[in-house]
Each structure stands twice: as C-alpha cells, then as structure tokens.
Amino acid sequence: MSEQLTLSAETRERAGKGASRAMRREGRVPAVIYGQKQDPIAIHVEEKALVKALSGGHFMNSVVMIDVAGETGGQARTLPKDVQFHPVTDRPLHVDFLRIGEHSKVTVGVPIKFVDEEQCRGLKRGGVINAVRHELELVCDAAEIPDEIQISLAGLDIGDSLHISAVTLPEGAESAITDRDFTIATIVAPSGLKMEAEDAAAAEAEAEEPAAAEVPLVGEDQGDDKAEEA
Numbered sequence: 001m002s003e004q005l006t007l008s009a010e011t012r013e014r015a016g017k018g019a020s021r022a023m024r025r026e027g028r029v030p031a032v033i034y035g036q037k038q039d040p041i042a043i044h045v046e047e048k049a050l051v052k053a054l055s056g057g058h059f060m061n062s063v064v065m066i067d068v069a070g071e072t073g074g075q076a077r078t079l080p081k082d083v084q085f086h087p088v089t090d091r092p093l094h095v096d097f098l099r100i101g102e103h104s105k106v107t108v109g110v111p112i113k114f115v116d117e118e119q120c121r122g123l124k125r126g127g128v129i130n131a132v133r134h135e136l137e138l139v140c141d142a143a144e145i146p147d148e149i150q151i152s153l154a155g156l157d158i159g160d161s162l163h164i165s166a167v168t169l170p171e172g173a174e175s176a177i178t179d180r181d182f183t184i185a186t187i188v189a190p191s192g193l194k195m196e197a198e199d200a201a202a203a204e205a206e207a208e209e210p211a212a213a214e215v216p217l218v219g220e221d222q223g224d225d226k227a228e229e230a
Helices: 017-025 047-055 191-208 220-229
Strands: 004-011 028-035 038-046 063-069 075-085 092-099 105-115 128-131 135-141 149-152 161-163 183-188
Touching: 004 047, 017 028, 017 092, 028 047, 038 047, 038 063, 047 092, 105 128
Parallel strands: 004 063, 028 092, 105 149
Antiparallel strands: 004 038, 028 038, 063 075, 075 092, 105 135, 128 183, 161 183
16 A cells, blocks of 8 residues: 655745745745645645655655644645656656545556566567556545556466456556556567568568469560571
8 A cells, every 4th residue: 555645834825936936945845735625725845855755656646644834624635646847957846736535536547567577478588568558547545545556477478468457456446447458568579589570471471472484585486486497
C-alpha cells in the first residue's frame, strides 16, 4: 500500500504571478486544495519538504495530509492531481491537491513492475520487452492505493503480447479503462534476429520462384534452317 505523506502549509492571501514569484523566492511553492463541494483553499508549502516528498517516487499515488495553519479542522486529506515544473530548472512551481474522504474511490496512475524475467522464454532467446504502458490507471480505495503493480512475464515468448485481462489486480482495485482489453507489453525480437528472419524469408521466396522458360529469339529458328539449306 502506498504510504501516507504529511505537508505543512499556510494560506495565501494574495494571488497572481507577482505574488507567486515572491513566494518562490522565499522557498515556498504555491498550491491549491479543492474538491468535495467545498471552497478551494489557496495555500503555499515549503519547497524543500515538497521536493523530498516528490523524490520518494510515489507522490502522485500517495495520500497527502496537509496541515493548514489557521484553518478550521486543521488537516486536509488530499491526493496530488498535478505538479507544474519549471521547464529548465525542474523546480516545482505549483501543485493541485484534490480533497478526498478516508475511503473515497479515487483514480490513480500506479507504476508497473515486470517480474519473473528469468522464466520468460522470449527474453532467454534474446528478445526484449516493449513496454506499451509504464503505469496502470486504477480505481481503488484511497486508503488502499498500491505502490506498484507487479506483472509476471513467465511463459511469454517472442511475439507474445500481455493484456490487462492477464493481470491480477489487488483486491478492491479495478482498471479505469473498461471498454477494451488493452496491451501492456509485448516481447519483440532484437533487430539482429529480425534481419536474419527477413533474409531467410527472402531466400525461401527466391528458391520457390519457378525458373524462367527459355524463349527463342525471333528469327533464330529461321536462321538455322537457312544455314542447313546452304
């Protein structure tokens, strides 16, 4: 299960780009808490604490308890929905937090981890994993968000595909995509093996072509008959 994080925050009285830039110069990151039919709360959090939480690798699918100074109720249970980063420095610029209940049904992106590679025949033959998806979008209880989804590659050979129907999801979790049996990964041949297969197919096709029948040139027989008469 994904861990629960805690961040301290203060409310923002001023909005706008100028106010946000001033906060960032002071080591603070503007943010907002919204949802559950309540008024949005404009806040700011400490950049160092936010960066530490982001570096854990599970920030976007973790419940974040936000202690808002001065707010009635003290804590807000949230789920991060969006983090904006500076295009050059990668510093966090703004965060959106969705307010949730303790057992709310939430939609989250959960990372995929492939396991049992040593039991994958395709990989033993030199094939490689072509990961179509690196995370699964799941609907689950906010208190039971998984850290990752382990997917077994056992028994797969070159050319085989792995679909969502073959994945065992944690109890209480289901795929957010329900209208199709989408592909998660395929085992593909390495480029060298592909070239060998293509060359073999070309050679086989060439061997199966019938030999062209010899067609006499126009006048060739006539020339031979005249030579005999002479």
